[in-house]
Amino acid sequence: MNIKIKFPDDSVKNYPQNITPLEIAESISEGLARNIVTAKVNKMIVDLNYRIDKDARIELIKFDSDLGKEVYWHSTAHLMAQAVKELFPDVKVTIGPSIENGFYYDFDKEVPFTDEDIIRIENKMKELSKQKLNYNRQEISREKAIAYFSDINEEYKVEILQDIPEGETISMYTQGDFTDLCRGPHIIHTGKIKAIKLLKTSGAYWRGDSRNKMLQRIYGISFPSNKELKKYLSDLEEAKKRDHRKLGRELDLYSISDDIGSGLVLWHPNGALMRSIIEDYWKKRHFAEGYQIVNSPHIGKAELWETSGHLEFYGESMYNPIDVEGQLYYLKPMNCPFHIAIYQSTLRSYRDLPIRYAEMGTVYRYEHSGALHGLMRVRGFTQDDAHIICTSEQLNAEIEKTLLFSLDILKAFGFKDFQIYLSTMPDKAVGKKEDWDQAAESLKVALEKNNISYEVDEGGGAFYGPKIDIKIKDALNRLWQCSTIQFDFNLPERFKMEYIGTDNQPHRPFMVHRALLGSLERFFGTLIEYHSGNFPLWLCPVQVQVIPISEHYEKYGEKIKDQLVAQEIRAEVDLKSEKVGYKIREAELKKIPYMLIVGQKEEENGSVSVRKHLEGDLGNFSLNDFIAKIKKEIELK
Numbered sequence: 001m002n003i004k005i006k007f008p009d010d011s012v013k014n015y016p017q018n019i020t021p022l023e024i025a026e027s028i029s030e031g032l033a034r035n036i037v038t039a040k041v042n043k044m045i046v047d048l049n050y051r052i053d054k055d056a057r058i059e060l061i062k063f064d065s066d067l068g069k070e071v072y073w074h075s076t077a078h079l080m081a082q083a084v085k086e087l088f089p090d091v092k093v094t095i096g097p098s099i100e101n102g103f104y105y106d107f108d109k110e111v112p113f114t115d116e117d118i119i120r121i122e123n124k125m126k127e128l129s130k131q132k133l134n135y136n137r138q139e140i141s142r143e144k145a146i147a148y149f150s151d152i153n154e155e156y157k158v159e160i161l162q163d164i165p166e167g168e169t170i171s172m173y174t175q176g177d178f179t180d181l182c183r184g185p186h187i188i189h190t191g192k193i194k195a196i197k198l199l200k201t202s203g204a205y206w207r208g209d210s211r212n213k214m215l216q217r218i219y220g221i222s223f224p225s226n227k228e229l230k231k232y233l234s235d236l237e238e239a240k241k242r243d244h245r246k247l248g249r250e251l252d253l254y255s256i257s258d259d260i261g262s263g264l265v266l267w268h269p270n271g272a273l274m275r276s277i278i279e280d281y282w283k284k285r286h287f288a289e290g291y292q293i294v295n296s297p298h299i300g301k302a303e304l305w306e307t308s309g310h311l312e313f314y315g316e317s318m319y320n321p322i323d324v325e326g327q328l329y330y331l332k333p334m335n336c337p338f339h340i341a342i343y344q345s346t347l348r349s350y351r352d353l354p355i356r357y358a359e360m361g362t363v364y365r366y367e368h369s370g371a372l373h374g375l376m377r378v379r380g381f382t383q384d385d386a387h388i389i390c391t392s393e394q395l396n397a398e399i400e401k402t403l404l405f406s407l408d409i410l411k412a413f414g415f416k417d418f419q420i421y422l423s424t425m426p427d428k429a430v431g432k433k434e435d436w437d438q439a440a441e442s443l444k445v446a447l448e449k450n451n452i453s454y455e456v457d458e459g460g461g462a463f464y465g466p467k468i469d470i471k472i473k474d475a476l477n478r479l480w481q482c483s484t485i486q487f488d489f490n491l492p493e494r495f496k497m498e499y500i501g502t503d504n505q506p507h508r509p510f511m512v513h514r515a516l517l518g519s520l521e522r523f524f525g526t527l528i529e530y531h532s533g534n535f536p537l538w539l540c541p542v543q544v545q546v547i548p549i550s551e552h553y554e555k556y557g558e559k560i561k562d563q564l565v566a567q568e569i570r571a572e573v574d575l576k577s578e579k580v581g582y583k584i585r586e587a588e589l590k591k592i593p594y595m596l597i598v599g600q601k602e603e604e605n606g607s608v609s610v611r612k613h614l615e616g617d618l619g620n621f622s623l624n625d626f627i628a629k630i631k632k633e634i635e636l637k
Helices: 021-028 030-035 066-087 115-130 142-151 155-162 226-242 244-250 269-288 302-308 336-343 392-412 433-449 520-531 551-566 580-589 600-605 623-636
Strands: 002-006 012-016 036-041 044-046 056-062 102-108 136-141 169-175 178-181 195-205 214-223 299-301 322-324 327-331 355-364 380-390 417-423 455-457 467-473 479-487 510-519 544-548 571-573 594-598 607-612 616-622
Touching: 012 021, 021 030, 021 036, 021 056, 030 036, 036 066, 056 066, 066 102, 066 115, 066 169, 066 178, 066 195, 066 214, 115 195, 115 214, 136 142, 142 155, 142 169, 142 178, 155 178, 195 226, 214 226, 226 244, 226 520, 244 520, 269 355, 269 392, 269 510, 269 520, 299 302, 302 327, 302 336, 336 355, 336 380, 380 392, 380 520, 392 433, 392 467, 392 479, 392 510, 417 433, 433 467, 433 479, 479 520, 510 520, 544 551, 544 580, 551 571, 551 594, 551 600, 551 623, 580 594, 594 600, 600 607, 600 616, 607 623, 616 623
Parallel strands: 002 056, 417 455, 544 571, 544 594
Antiparallel strands: 002 012, 036 044, 036 056, 102 214, 136 169, 169 178, 195 214, 299 327, 322 327, 355 380, 380 510, 417 467, 467 479, 479 510, 594 607, 607 616
8 A cells, every 4th residue: 555755845756655764765865865864754753764654744854954963963862871871880871962062961970970981982982883773762651661760770760750641651762782761763873973072071960950969961962974073173163262251251341250140241341332332323223213212120010920921931930029018029031011011001093003112121031050151141131122013004014124124233243144034833822823824924025025035934933923033144154043023912912902993993903022133142242252252343342552662652642542532433542561562462362453553654644554453564544544444444334
């Protein structure tokens, strides 16, 4: 008996019943069969030896996709656990997920792993890889799984199983003599893992709870070829140089102090100046685009967050309440309810719409200390929130305007390469399907009308609305999440938002959340790493460093600096009693875009000798010509 298999291009082929994804790939080409790592059958992710017994839609997944990497790296985590158990039989295994770049596995080992241990584990993994051990799936009852892991003294697996409801089917995967509890799927065999590197170790509490035992975590990476591993390790070294935590310290931009609190950012003068420049530019552009700037409090009454649903759905990420005269208040995790309150402060007509509220609003969200990471993951941050409230007739124009506005501002910060995702209605969602369809269509129309490439994330929208995510791709091909254009059918309903239409009847408006820069802190961290600290000229805290070649020319240097400052160019003069070479090297380390070297010749001619960061000497300029050059560069961004 044959079944029909439909491919992503909508072509259909007949295959024998119970055929596997791997066999389908083999029927197409040997190269495809060699390169796929998993498959989707009717949107379900499956192993390559999964038997397809009825008509289905299939997608064959390679390593170069996000899903392919996830399955490949999770399979490598299992391989690492197998290697550890063979080398250290008394060690207990816990969990080993794939992560954004690679994988880790947590082990219960009384004595931490040494560098020599890591080398031995890596070599054992390579040895096991060459054996091409199949990843075999087995489904058993919860009770049998508990008995199995109890018999081999894997107490952490037993604890995980005890949290799973009774009667639920459990899957385990075995390769060689090693069996692990896992939903899967996995690659076909260990031989697909060609290149492995274990990167580092750290301590990690079981289940992220400091009250539990400290485990030993090993991080690693793997690839289908040594060439890919070599490139990754090279990029990793470059990423270390670009690390915003390192550059933030070297350029004196910000700090985070344990005395103040983890995840709370102290903006130093250089960083605060850059932040001010960003915010001024942001406000100027928003006023020009018809936004109204609003400001809202840092706390709100408990009833507000009950109405919004935050306490019900987001409570774990909110801080404990503050008791004020018997009334509970919460630090705000989001700005949305405040903007809605401003909207509802008076009766609105269709003639008032669209309304575009924007705010640089500081919000507070609880993050576990282990999740905090420089500026990228903090506990207090400022969102460049905006909410667009409009009628259905205005929807397409507003979405297009918002999309182009977002991309234009990101380009002003030097970002050039974007990856864009359109996320559609998930299985569980609020709101009417026709509203979802109209909203998703407006997002799609805006993208296609402007010839913007995008990927569809089917069912990837939040429960309250479809969205567009704009991610920046940097020189190392890393993606950074920035802008989000997100519909919300939840809050307008919860807060009973209305406007009076042309029929003199109340109507529910459409509401769009829009975070253009996202978190200002994370955006700033992205900006540092994307540019490696070599910021666009218009953003630099110091744009020009004046360097007198000796104390005899300090007055001329001061005069040059004053003239630059008068032209709104941010300049400083280096008056340290050091040699010129030292001053130049210091300015280069500070990544100051321009250095003006001044001595006798320059003073006599009223000129400056110009040196550009990373480029070297540009020659002698009259001061007026240099000012004209730099002002044009600043203006063009």
